[in-house]
Amino acid sequence: xxxxxxxxxxxxxxxxxxxxxxxxxxxxxxxxxxxxxxxxxxxxxxxxxxxxxxxxxxxxxxxxxxxxxxxxxxxxxxxxxxxxxxxxxxxxxxxxxxxxxxxxxxxxxxxxxxxxxxxxxxxxxxxxxxxxxxxxxxxxxxxxxxxxxxxxxxxxxxxxxxxxxxxxxxxxxxxxxxxxxxxxxxxxxxxxxxxxxxxxxxxxxxxxxxxxxxxxxxxxxxxxxxxxxxxxxxxxxxxxxxxxxxxxxxxxxxxxxxxxxxxxxx
Amino acid sequence: xxxxxxxxxxxxxxxxxxxxxxxxxxxxxxxxxxxxxxxxxxxxxxxxxxxxxxxxxxxxxxxxxxxxxxxxxxxxxxxxxxxxxxxxxxxxxxxxxxxxxxxxxxxxxxxxxxxxxxxxxxxxxxxxxxxxxxxxxxxxxxxxxxxxxxxxxxxxxxxxxxxxxxxxxxxxxxxxxxxxxxxxxxxxxxxxxxxxxxxxxxxxxxxxxxxxxxxxxxxxxxxxxxxxxxxxxxxxxxxxxxxxxxxxxxxxxxxxxxxxxxxxxxxxxxxxxxxxxxxxxxxxxxxxxxxxxxxxxxxxxxxxxxxxxxxxxxxxxxxxxxxxxxxxxxxxxxxxxxxxxxxxxxxxxxxxxxxxxxxxxxxxxxxxxxxxxxxxxxxxxxxxxxxxxxxxxxx
Numbered sequence: 155x156x157x158x159x160x161x162x163x164x165x166x167x168x169x170x171x172x173x174x175x176x177x178x179x180x181x182x183x184x185x186x187x188x189x190x191x192x193x194x195x196x197x198x199x200x201x202x203x204x205x206x207x208x209x210x211x212x213x214x215x216x217x218x219x220x221x222x223x224x225x226x227x228x229x230x231x232x233x234x235x236x237x238x239x240x241x242x243x244x245x246x247x248x249x250x251x252x253x254x255x256x257x258x259x260x261x262x263x264x265x266x267x268x269x270x271x272x273x274x275x276x277x278x279x280x281x282x283x284x285x286x287x288x289x290x291x292x293x294x295x296x297x298x299x300x301x302x303x304x305x306x307x308x309x310x311x312x313x314x315x316x317x318x319x320x321x322x323x324x325x326x327x328x329x330x331x332x333x334x335x336x337x338x339x340x341x342x343x344x345x346x347x348x349x350x351x352x353x354x355x356x357x358x359x360x361x362x363x364x365x366x367x368x369x370x371x372x373x374x375x376x377x378x379x380x381x382x383x384x385x386x387x388x389x390x391x392x393x394x395x396x397x398x399x400x401x402x403x404x405x406x407x408x409x410x411x412x413x414x415x416x417x418x419x420x
Numbered sequence: 421x422x423x424x425x426x427x428x429x430x431x432x433x434x435x436x437x438x439x440x441x442x443x444x445x446x447x448x449x450x451x452x453x454x455x456x457x458x459x460x461x462x463x464x465x466x467x468x469x470x471x472x473x474x475x476x477x478x479x480x481x482x483x484x485x486x487x488x489x490x491x492x493x494x495x496x497x498x499x500x501x502x503x504x505x506x507x508x509x510x511x512x513x514x515x516x517x518x519x520x521x522x523x524x525x526x527x528x529x530x531x532x533x534x535x536x537x538x539x540x541x542x543x544x545x546x547x548x549x550x551x552x553x554x555x556x557x558x559x560x561x562x563x564x565x566x567x568x569x570x571x572x573x574x575x576x577x578x579x580x581x582x583x584x585x586x587x588x589x590x591x592x593x594x595x596x597x598x599x600x601x602x603x604x605x606x607x608x609x610x611x612x613x614x615x616x617x618x619x620x621x622x623x624x625x626x627x628x629x630x631x632x633x634x635x636x637x638x639x640x641x642x643x644x645x646x647x648x649x650x651x652x653x654x655x656x657x658x659x660x661x662x663x664x665x666x667x668x669x670x671x672x673x674x675x676x677x678x679x680x681x682x683x684x685x686x687x688x689x690x691x692x693x694x695x696x697x698x699x700x701x702x703x704x705x706x707x708x709x710x711x712x713x714x715x716x717x718x719x720x721x722x723x724x725x726x727x728x729x730x731x732x733x734x735x736x737x738x739x740x741x742x743x744x745x746x747x748x749x750x751x752x753x754x755x756x757x758x759x760x761x762x763x764x765x766x767x768x769x770x771x772x773x774x775x776x777x778x779x780x781x782x783x784x785x786x787x788x789x790x791x792x793x794x795x796x797x798x799x800x801x802x803x804x805x806x807x808x809x810x811x812x813x814x815x
Contacts, residue, residue: 162541169538414501
């Protein structure tokens with residue numbers, strides 16, 4: 155822990171994150187504004203599609219905002235894992251030539267994703283106000299769901315980044331898993347649409363499903379079905395949290411066991 | 421086990437091997453298909469290496485390409501991990517395996533300075549304080565807001581170097597940093613190294629340049645095929661290194677030639693002195709240099725010298741036979757004095773010792789000491805290799 159917050163490490167972290175941001179909007183006319191524009195335009199699309207054409211979510215109040223929040227959280231997870239996956243290989247020049255803590259590279263790309271999701275959440279906040287969604291004390295639980303997604307994604311990121319050094323197929327495999335995950339998680343459809351209650355219960359054990367549904371429940375509308383309500387509050391609701399913890403620790407341990415060989419294998 | 425306060429780096433019984441795949445198989449398909457096959461070759465890069473670097477040492481690691489010296493350096497730097505043995509470091513260590521690591525071509529020079537500084541452990545505040553000095557030293561004031569990709573390679577090296585020398589550390593690890601850059605840049609490097617040496621900075625240096633080892637290092641090891649071949653004073657190591665190079669150079673020749681070469685090829689005792697008899701290898705244009713050759717063989721009746729540019733271009737090669745200088749029975753030393761009317765640059769000496777005529781070669785040294793000629797007042801006002809006696813007449 156002492157090493158974690160040492161002065162040189164903090165300096166390095168801040169420069170790595172800064173560089174990430176500078177490079178991300180490199181050469182684009184609007185630059186940083188895209189961090190806000192992207193979720194904004196996404197919302198416009200969702201609004202048009204779901205309010206005028208599809209009308210799937212008509213049972214759920216404020217469905218476009220509900221949808222936007224889900225997508226923003228899912229994008230946070232996707233962006234963090236995809237960016238981290240290639241981060242160690244992408245920074246091969248540093249790893250082969252100097253001694254910096256390896257985890258720092260994954261960590262810095264996770265911080266970039268965090269900054270992005272926070273910017274997106276500002277946009278979500280604006281739409282909450284515009285749609286006159288009643289504000290409840292539940293919003294205070296939002297950081298908890300964000301942390302849950304963060305640790306889940308960080309554990310996976312550490313695993314993916316380390317494994318990608320040896321198995322380059324992983325980037326394609328992960329893309330497909332994410333695609334499957336997108337549909338296995340109730341993001342664009344309300345979970346009530348699944349009429350098999352066993353499947354519904356199992357889907358809600360996915361930590362991402364719990365985090366997204368939980369956040370929607372507390373921030374947007376109590377009409378959201380959460381893991382807690384699906385399982386009637388039994389101890390099963392702890393499964394997603396335990397899974398998250400296991401994935402995080404597993405990823406961390408795997409990363410640690412591989413880190414010393416990165417320089418040779420890249 | 422804690423280290424004695426005097427010791428900066430302790431390497432004990434370190435071995436390292438690499439598994440080199442025959443055909444790179446870093447995909448799952450590759451792994452599955454070749455599940456049973458041994459798809460790699462084990463290459464032992466280092467075998468049972470042990471040595472100690474003391475605080476204040478300027479420690480040289482020499483060896484030919486592929487001998488394992490860079491691997492060793494990376495292990496000391498903590499980039500590779502050891503298979504066996506241990507490496508203990510006492511204090512903070514900063515490696516420079518290459519200049520400008522982490523430079524990003526898409527960022528401006530300014531951003532790169534801060535990024536590179538962070539890699540050395542400096543935060544924004546500290547970097548802001550040093551920024552002006554760094555830019556001034558690199559002589560790049562006008563270019564700092566341009567993207568690095570628009571810099572010439574020389575400019576990038578200058579920038580990297582001027583950040584690198586800010587590194588505030590107990591131990592510096594350098595890998596052939598000097599191999600890049602033009603002469604002016606190398607002079608800057610040398611000046612910095614002189615400062616380091618004067619203030620007793622602990623340095624580990626990997627290099628091919630034996631002049632450099634002799635000039636700066638106080639200890640050196642010679643690595644061959646992943647093992648330490650010898651440890652000792654820089655002069656001994658430099659000698660051994662050039663011997664081993666000459667032998668392997670000769671490997672390409674046929675047996676008879678090889679024997680002949682081995683017989684006559686050797687280091688001749690050559691010293692470079694100023695006209696006041698002081699050992700030195702840096703001269704100003706027009707100064708007189710004395711080359712002193714010594715031997716211990718009564719059969720030697722004449723001697724020759726060639727002065728060459730570092731690039732191999734022969735400038736001037738006289739010998740005593742052609743100049744009709746006769747040695748007497750007891751001659752064992754000869755001084756050759758020459759006025760250095762040459763362009764600024766790096767030069768070296770080849771020397772030969774002959775019998776009665778210059779056709780009968782007894783000893784030949786084709787890698788004698790090198791020296792530097794500098795322009796007289798810092799600026800050379802003519803082109804070419806040598807300044808000939810000349811007059812302009814206006815008619």
